[in-house]
Amino acid sequence: MELIEETPYRFRIDRHGEMRVPGVVFVSRTLLPHPDQDRSLDQVAQVATLPGIVSASYAMPDMHWGYGFPIGGVAATDVHADGVVSPGGVGFDISCGVRLLAADLDRHEFARVCDQVMNGLDRAIPRGVGRGAVWSLSGSDELDRVLRGGARYAVAQGHGVQRDLDRCEDGGAVADADPTQVSQRAVERGLGQVGSLGSGNHFLEVQAVEEVYDDQVASAFGLRPGQVCVMIHCGSRGLGHQICTDHVRVMEKAMTRYGIHVPDRQLACAPVSSPEAQAYLGAMAAAANYARANRQVLGEAAAAVFRAATGCGLDLVYDISHNLAKIEEHEVGGERRTLCVHRKGATRALPPGHRALPADLSAAGQPVLIPGSMGTASYVLAGVPGGGAFHSTCHGAGRVQSRHQAAKTVRANNLLRELGQQGIAVRGASRRGLVEEAPVAYKDVSEVVATAEGAGLCRTIARLRPLGVVKG
């Protein structure tokens, strides 16, 4: 497959075979996946064959191989021109995302209470595979209200304040959630997990604002140099996973009925207007609301720990998903069109003035939250004018080593010592989980962010460094 270097931050894959549009990959030469180790460039080309896809099949600088679609992939289909929705374009962890909260506390003040806060978080934050949650729902009726209301329902139940909704994507809940399309098995898996991190790359970190690149925008976001923050990265747990599994199965069967051929079974899809697609989108929206409620109550639990140890609480900076499909209006070829925008390991990044932004963020643009790998920096970015890939940017560092590879090469004791030397307090759930997430298994998040900015997808507002990490 031929790659054409258009700029230092942008490569093109010209249409060939069944591709309906070109591939556009926002990477530098060093971030370009190595075809021997990672087939995600092939996946970009395969996504370009989907019915109704418009403009291009895009990939962000943190791209790597994923189920069907690449992680870091963005693909939009025209809803009124046979466009499809594909669960593989969202991923198994539906509405996985990041919530950033800020304390009215300086990092030097945190040093005195670090042990107390970290021990408190260690007790308060459920994590690891299937080990409890902070919110005990009364039963499937209440789960239904979570699936419909997301963070709005959590706040209505006393788990938060209005600012939590103002600063959450979509005001805390997406519309059109359809809990009737969520299977009994998904409900059972979801009942006991609202308010839990899970495992893998999910975490809760205490961080400090290490550098601010734009004072005015950082201030609008509620961030200042030296400030202590809490970043939460998690998703929709077993519920989202089960929904993806259930609906992929349905779409695999439905595809032949709609006469859709895809080069990879993992690209199973259905026309957005079909009953199968509407069922998936309804269930996906329910999982998105579940994930928002999950992050809402985890943030509240962290705030309670901070309040007890320091006297100050935590204010929400923003909450944004990086695994979601959305029906959005975009201008394509001079025409206003209704698109189904899949973002999988890619973050929406709305420009200044966009009507979906809350009034106090309109001039600044939408905050974009980029979690680094364990022990490395995280970033706050902002959306920029121009559109790029339907107002999208990167979502994190991106793996370069498999979990298996990382576990073979990294020793837990060495890793813990290195983190300790950097002044990072660690409260992990398992040694295996820690070594799988070692920084060597990931790309350099600073280069990912610099590439995204160089490609005109966003701009850098602040860099955060970890002080303490709570891992699943």
Next chain:
DNA sequence: ATGTCC
């Protein structure tokens, strides 16, 4: 990512 295989 995930009751890491119903």
